[in-house]
């Protein structure tokens with residue numbers, strides 16, 4: 573059976589002034605090129621950073637090839653010179669987001685948004701959530717909700733537009749409390765971070781909690797391992813959807829449709845490219861590379877060719893839902909999220925994700941590579957899982973080919989960790 577068309581397509585058609593049934597790729601391309609020009613003009617006129625950066629580059633765009641001659645923006649530039657990106661007066665800034673840059677030096681990364689910028693995010697959340705949420709649903713939000721304009725706050729407001737009820741919970745602090753809320757509030761949809769939701773699922777099984785009657789789960793904020801999707805779907809008999817986004821994108825970037833064949837992109841607000849991470853040249857459709865995006869409708873802090881560090885590829889051909897929107901394959905790791913092993917082999921965090929989260933009882937891990945081999949610090953429900961982890965990881969092709977020793981330590985705990993899994997060289 574053909575999956576229903578993603579709700580993003582009629583929404584984007586309306587935003588760019590087309591009838592939903594006549595939206596064509598050519599119309600969308602023409603719209604995007606025009607918006608790129610407007611972004612370029614706005615940045616040159618109002619942003620001290622871009623005025624200097626773009627001096628000497630073409631001011632008029634005749635094609636996407638002209639666009640590709642423009643320089644990239646990096647996360648480091650944003651971190652060092654945030655206020656030089658801002659294109660509006662202080663009084664127009666509605667919200668400033670300071671991103672946690674622990675582990676790096678220099679100032680924290682700050683992102684500025686006007687009320688109109690926030691409305692664009694709310695609107696995207698409304699449309700994206702309608703893929704798997706309907707009026708009457710009770711949606712547990714396991715994301716930060718407290719501050720006005722935070723991701724959970726905007727999501728809750730978007731759900732209200734759908735006629736669904738958002739339950740503003742915030743990140744999981746205690747598994748038992750959150751499980752209780754799911755049952756008491758008769759939650760039908762959960763939105764959360766992959767390892768936190770996995771922790772809930774596995775703890776619920778260990779504590780013999782009754783199975784909640786969920787329809788769908790949206791996993792967001794971090795890369796989503798297939799092994800976590802499978803574990804959540806099997807335990808809770810629901811459908812898991814993936815969202816891709818980052819604060820720099822205005823929180824939302826793209827979401828899967830019912831076909832779940834890659835994220836449909838938010839193409840009225842973002843122009844996405846995939847480039848070779850070494851040369852910076854665009855790669856052919858279908859080829860892997862780094863995701864680069866440009867904001868098309870952002871007021872406070874437009875970004876031009878921003879390098880995300882995330883690796884993916886455009887999926888060639890049309891989605892089986894019939895949408896003409898471009899699709900990105902699920903993002904599995906960051907440019908830096910891999911270890912170079914001896915003899916030219918690579919180990920990505922995605923390899924470890926699939927190996928570890930596929931094992932029952934694993935909740936989270938941190939990996940360290942040193943001259944002595946690979947050390948894995950695993951959080952799990954019980955100690956015994958350590959040997960299974962060691963065997964599974966040792967049998968990964970890159971590890972056995974590079975003949976690397978694997979050592980595993982297990983911290984047994986039922987409480988779900990809040991931290992993201994890590995890879996570190998020492």
Ligand SMILES: [Zn+2]
Nearest residue numbers: 829831891893
């Ligand atoms: Zn689709």
